[in-house]
Amino acid sequence: MTRYDLALIGFGGVNRALAELIAERGSELEDELGFDLRVVAITDLRAGSLVRPDGIDLAALLATAPGELDFSTLEGGSCEPRNQQVIQDGPGDIVVEATFTNPADGEPALSHVRWALEAGKHVCTTNKGPVALHGRVLKELAARHGVGFEFEGSVLSGTPILRTAGRLLAGLRVTGVEGIMNGTSNHILGRLEEGVDFPEAVREAQALGYAEADPTADVEGHDVQLKVMILANEVLGADLRREDVRCGGISHLTPADMRDAASRGLRWKLVGQATRREDGSVDARVVSAALPADHPLAAVSGPTNAVAFHTDLLGTVTVSGPGAGRTETAYALVSDIIAIHQRHGAAGTHHLSKESFRG
């Protein structure tokens, strides 16, 4: 049986949900997928770092409330996150990066990914920043080191958007791609439709935990901008920088706009779009748009997100599903590990070659 040793970088909601999945359903995954998962290192800004090359007891760890975790009290633990040291010199076949990202330069996630790839370790990440801003360089780095670099969770959590584009639409020419890719703004638009004005809808979303204290990234399209870059680069082979993607938001919209649109059979949505131009280049933007009822994205409501692929032979194929959520995003990491196993499993990692000697 193949086994992958994981180093979890960041132990917030997503990687904790991944640890829960492994603890609760590891043996089922093993039966179904043909590999076993073991966590051998965890780093976290608050809890410190924990390194156990023989495997961390996840059940014991998960019995402690998130805010109470202190790795320094455990064998192999330290109060320092020591991200660089753990990624570069610690155990682990796959580095699972789920920290946070600065949309200007992609740090600190970018460095985590780079260190791991340079150390010859597979990487999966849920962070948009490194993928949107430096995806091409990181993919080249992964190829050079013969390791996997997977990031399904960077767009629509575990909803299989990037893999649909990459695997299921092979042989098609994709002429454009557009999506509703921010659940917070989509929820706020739904409340505007119900007559709530914009400032109140934002306050509600904040109270529900959907919106940040500063909602700018969600409602002004900056979050969608990074996702459009990822889609345009992955699906249309573009190489866009952030300044190439015009960015609009929804803060100018009112309940009256919603009623007016509805009377004409339209619905306002915040849409990220990328289209191939006649000359082969790619035009990408984030816009608030009043979509006709028969548009494939018009009915996508609330926390559900969706991406529509416009193709030559199939017309439009749309995939919709959750846009966020800790378990949903942790599943994206599982699907990344499955992809790494499928592409690199036969060739084997360091760990795997050890396994084959043992077994």
Next chain:
Amino acid sequence: MTRYDLALIGFGGVNRALAELIAERGSELEDELGFDLRVVAITDLRAGSLVRPDGIDLAALLATAPGELDFSTLEGGSCEPRNQQVIQDGPGDIVVEATFTNPADGEPALSHVRWALEAGKHVCTTNKGPVALHGRVLKELAARHGVGFEFEGSVLSGTPILRTAGRLLAGLRVTGVEGIMNGTSNHILGRLEEGVDFPEAVREAQALGYAEADPTADVEGHDVQLKVMILANEVLGADLRREDVRCGGISHLTPADMRDAASRGLRWKLVGQATRREDGSVDARVVSAALPADHPLAAVSGPTNAVAFHTDLLGTVTVSGPGAGRTETAYALVSDIIAIHQRHGAAGTHHLSKESFRG
């Protein structure tokens, strides 16, 4: 370069569209997918059969109007379809089955598929019958002969439904699946919503070429019944017979029903559903149902079809796209060939091993 030799069984709309794709974009597919496609045999109820082990000149063939084709006038041609002989003894690595199917026993497509698998040839088919009624036996037969058996086009033409279930949702527990899987009935429901009564909507659909002279299979749910069986068997591991799937239709619905539903925020749809019961068994049915506006299938209109997968970790993931169409269905065959290449390409077919000797 790997090359696959194809035997096309049936030369109606779908396989003719496949031949057009190969003639027009073969070299592009070659660059993108890493294999070359050549057609070495074609059989057709009207045109007869044509066998050319060195490859058929598709451009010349496609220059002739469908109704005018007469293979007996060509070298290697005969006025007889000779399906069994061509499938069993003729050239070809992959048998591409796109004839027709009797929903009671799956013939003649079933025999075509069986002959091909028993002859050690890969099969892709767009026919629901053999898959719905005898899928398990045929898959075992394919496994025993070490060949591929692919049938993405049997549900929603080229829209990647079965592959989404099989590949992209790995590691999830699918608890249920439901879909709008018949474009004709969905179009008719749309017309009822616009105030046209049922008999008139059927006559219109017949005039547009959407509905058959006998519309029963579309409007009474029999077509969807076979698709539900395929989904239930593939996605939920069921082994359903036709009599296990309760079957309802839309012929009892009126414009008044549509208005009444709309006033309550509902939309009537013909839905095929399969759900896993508590005891692990699978309950499947075709029903007309008034869906609430926020149901993932409620907004699916006209020729667009959709399937929603209900899962444990991701909630609901929905894939929508064309439900029919000759080019769309021909693309399903291309995607099947890609799948055969990915799973069996390395091991090689007879043809491939010849290739490797040639160098």
